[in-house]
Amino acid sequence: MHDPASPAGAGAPEGPPAPAPPPRRGRGLGIAPGEGAAVAAGFLFFFCLFAGYFMLRPVRETMGIAGGVQNLQWLFTATFAVMLAAIPLYGAxxxxxxxxxxxxxVNAxxxxxxxxxALATRLAPDDVRLARAFYVWLSVFNLFVVSVGWSLMADVFRPQQARRLFGLLxxxxxxxxxxxxxxxxxxxPRIGLTGLMLCCAALLAATVPATGWLFRWRGRAGAGAGAVAGDAGAAPQDPGRPIGGGLWGGLTLVARSPYxxxxxxxxxxxxxxxxxxxxxxxxxxxQAFPSRVRQTQVFSAIDATVQALTIAVQLFLSGRIARRYGVGVLLTAVPLAVAAGFLVLAWWPTFGVLxxxxxxxxxxxxxxLRPGREMLFTVVDAETKYKAKNVIDTTIYRAGDAVSAWAKxxxxxxxxxxxxxxxxxxxxxxxxxxxxWWLGRWHERHGGGRQAGAAPAGDWRQARGPLR
Known part of the structure; x- marks a missing residue:
């Protein structure tokens, strides 16, 4: 069984040198020679994943309101319970x-x-219990597939590659x-909810070949490049071998590490x-839109606005900010902006402000935040990437959802x-x-700038030092 306290890839030679400066056509995006195909595969992986999810998300929001705004905390609690039950199965x-x-x-x-x-909705389109089950399922599905997807990217790319490329992904x-x-x-209006579910299934299935290609590229030019075959210390990092560990290994790793x-x-x-x-x-x-159709349109408009603005920021700002100012700025700027938004909302509680x-x-x-959070996991070992990260992204996130829902x-x-x-x-x-800010400084001081042989951040003893 892999010991999570041992440095990732201990005993293996240092990884390949940093890639050459990007060619002129990729310089603005931070893509180095040999990375373009991997970026395209990662981009398409997440495009298919999120296109399928966001086809169904407005339907979920409408279903949540249909069950009563005053009952949303119960749906959040049910989602957390399902997440908790899934931990040992995922761990195994x-x-x-x-x-x-x-x-x-996982995607299959x-x-x-x-x-x-899709079949159940076809047979019982107006079943309230089915609607509630779908609300909970979609909330679980979203976090699981996104967490596993980012675990894949943190596994495939080296820390310095992640700093340049995660914004593009x-x-x-x-x-x-x-x-x-x-x-x-x-x-x-043309194919109904059943048809949307089938479209989402097709898009999710399209991520499978991209996954296989990314793992092969990992060994050629990514995080696995330069590894020595048969090295016992590096074996847990080999994607062709099981990670090992127990059913509750993710929770154990989290509990042992201050990071x-x-x-x-x-x-x-x-x-x-x-x-x-x-x-x-x-x-x-x-209050503002009593009609379900109008509510779905409003949610769709908000989603489209968010994604359009996000693309522009990710393509032209995220990587530059990370390279110039570090992960800490990515993790700090948004909470400060949210604090300001809450203060304005307290003074002027209208739908427009909200x-x-x-x-x-x-x-x-x-x-x-998402690229910044995922960069935090580029310096940890494989068990932490796939187990502890998934526990944090799913169960702990939904626990925060449930507790904050009841607190509100x-x-x-x-x-x-x-x-x-x-x-x-x-x-x-x-x-x-x-x-x-603290997490960003920890990451920068304890492996964020290394290319290979970094101690896993899951083990505090391997990277202890003052935070100045």
């Missing part, structure tokens, strides 16, 4: 399956789920997030800010005024910003 699969098989099998599992929902997600709701709005605990708290604060804004969005949309705050938060999360319900019941929630959110966002 990731421990015994090679990574190059595990990643496509969710393709089968979508086919089942995230742009694939945003492009898919823009195409998905637009295609969904056009297709749903991973810090990332977990960062994710909880992110979920709290998102949940507070999400509940206010549901309340104000329900929509602006939601767009700001989501654009910042997708364009800056309690604040509303006690105060009866939306401004109290907004002011609470502003205070938590400031703490979120401070934690983001």
């Amino acid at each position: 699969c990731s421990a015994h399956l090679p990574r190059q098989r595990f990643v496509p099998w 599992f969710f393709v089968a789920n979508l086919l089942g929902f 995230a742009a694939g997600a945003s492009a898919g997030g823009l195409a998905g709701p637009l295609a969904g709005a056009w297709l749903v 991973l605990l810090g990332i977990s708290l960062f994710v909880i604060l992110l979920a709290t800010a998102s949940t507070f804004l999400y509940f206010e969005q549901a309340r104000l949309v329900a 929509a602006g705050a939601m767009v700001l938060r989501r654009v910042g999360e997708y364009a800056l 319900t309690a604040i509303d019941a006690i105060s009866g005024h939306p401004a109290v929630v907004a002011l609470t959110g502003a205070g938590l966002a400031l703490a979120w910003a401070a934690l983001g």
Whole structure:
């Protein structure tokens, strides 16, 4: 069994030298020679993933309102319970399956789920219990496939490559997030919800060949380049071998590492800010737009606006900010902006202000926070990338969702005024910003600038030092 406390790839020679400066045609995007095809594969991977998800997301939001805004916390709690139950199953699969098989099998599992929902929706289109089950399932599906997808990218690319390229890969997600709701709005009157589910299944299936190609490129020019075959120390990093570990290995890794605990708290604060804004969005949309059709149109318009703005930021700003100012700025700027948004919302609680705050938060999360968070995992070992990261991205994130949902319900019941929630959110966002700055500095000082042989950040003992 792989020891997560041992340095990633211990005993192997240092990785290949840094790539040559990008050619003129790729210099503006930070793409070095030999990386273009990998960037295209990663871009298409996330495009297909997010296009399928965002086809169905507006339907989920409408279903959530249909069940009653006052009952949303129960759906959040159910989602967390499903996430918690999935941990041992995920741990067993990731421990015994090679990574190059595990990643496509996860996506194939969710393709089968979508086919089942398509059949059930065809047979019982108005079943309320089916609608609630689909709401919970889509919330679980989203976090699992996105987390596994970013684990794949953190596994394939070296830290310095990630600093330059993760913004471009995230742009694939945003492009898919823009195409998905637009295609969904056009297709749903023609093929219905069942047809949308089948389209999503087809897009998810298209990620499987991209996964295989990326793992092969990893050995040629990515994180696995230069590894010595048969090196026992490097064996756990071989994507053709199982990761090992126990059913609850992800939780154990998180509990042992201050770094991973810090990332977990960062994710909880992110979920709290998102949940507070999400509940206010549901309340104000329900007040302003009584029609379900109009609500779906509003959610689709917000999604399209967010994705269009996000693509521009990811293509031209995310990589430049990361290279020039470091990961800490990516992780700090958005919480500070969200704190400002909460303060404005406390003073002026209207749908227009709320929509602006939601767009700001989501654009910042997708364009800056998401690439920044994923860069934090480029310096850890394979078990941490696939197990601890998944626990943080799914179970801990949804735990933050559930706790913050009930906290908002309690604040509303006690105060009866939306401004109290907004002011609470502003205070938590400031703490979120401070934690983001600390994580960024830790990453920079303990492996963020290394190309190979970095100690896994999952083990504090391998990278202890003062944070000045």
